[in-house]
Amino acid sequence: MTKTYNDIEAVTRLLEEKEKDLELTARIGKELLAANGRLEARVTALETELRGARDHITQLRHDLTAKSDLLQILTNDTEDGSPTAEEQEAATAIALKKRTGALERENRALRDEAARLAAGADSAELAERQLLRDIASQLYPNKDVNCLTKKKKQ
16 A cells, blocks of 8 residues: 555546546536426426315315205205295395394404504604604794694694
């Protein structure tokens, strides 16, 4: 082994081999990185496709349930004959109660939003008034600021 290190040609060959190995390793690493990037892009695309497919399946299940319910209602109607006036009124009353409840919830939500917006407008108006007072006091330090704000209100 000592003889190998003393032989300059042998050491040079060993260094060249190591350099080639290192270059090969670098090329393999680059190719692996590129392949990894392509695979990650493919995974992202497949995940998006999967989400779309799941959404479509959910929609199809909903449609199937709605159609099954309609079919059940039609089947019951044909088996029982046509519904009586009392049954129709009861079904209408139930539907109206559901619709009324939904409208009441929506009305509450709209009132809450209106109150929130009104509070925001009030606070913005107060901030604007204070800003005007500050500007007026900076522009006219010796004048009565209240007089200027009263003119603004008029």
